[in-house]
Amino acid sequence: MQEWNRHNAIADFVRNRRKKSDLTQIELADVTGVGLRFVRELEQGKPNLMTDKINQILLFFGHTLTPTPISDETRRNMGA
Amino acid sequence: MQEWNRHNAIADFVRNRRKKSDLTQIELADVTGVGLRFVRELEQGKPNLMTDKINQILLFFGHTLTPTPISDETRRNMGA
């Protein structure tokens, strides 16, 4: 199995935005409609996730999964 | 089941880049190491896909999946 990387673009984004919004994992799961376990595995950096579940969460923060150049990976979404 | 949307950011990106590279779906599957069926389902806009499989393909084009703000372009393809 691939190793979990807690610090990847998606996990970091969700964790940071969630905390900025003063939400617990439970609240985020509740408001986005995904399972609590999914929120946790996502933030822990589980490598294999379903795109539509991720988008369910990202949509709450006004974002979505898109292909981006690798060089821009870190820079692109640090705003907001 | 969710409807397939052939024209989403990921599907369009892969289809366009593949054609620019003059590759068939078979060749892209072969060179990226993912199954042929996956390439087809991705380009057809299957909503539920595994992130690491997508990234296997995007990596070949120097890209990766990241959360990006919902722009007019992405919102245009969200239906309704």
Added chain:
DNA sequence: CATTTTTATACCCGAAAAGGTATAAAAACA
């Protein structure tokens, strides 16, 4: 036109994700 190449749809199966929940660990707080 016919023929070849490429893409799309359908089927079965194994593997793994996602959900729910219980419990343990950690963090926040008084």
Added chain:
DNA sequence: TGTTTTTATACCTTTTCGGGTATAAAAATG
């Protein structure tokens, strides 16, 4: 310190993705 809140880990079940392959449709090529 002790208490409460939040987060992390573990187990089990159901669901479904992804691979492989066969076939059909569509597109390209002569």
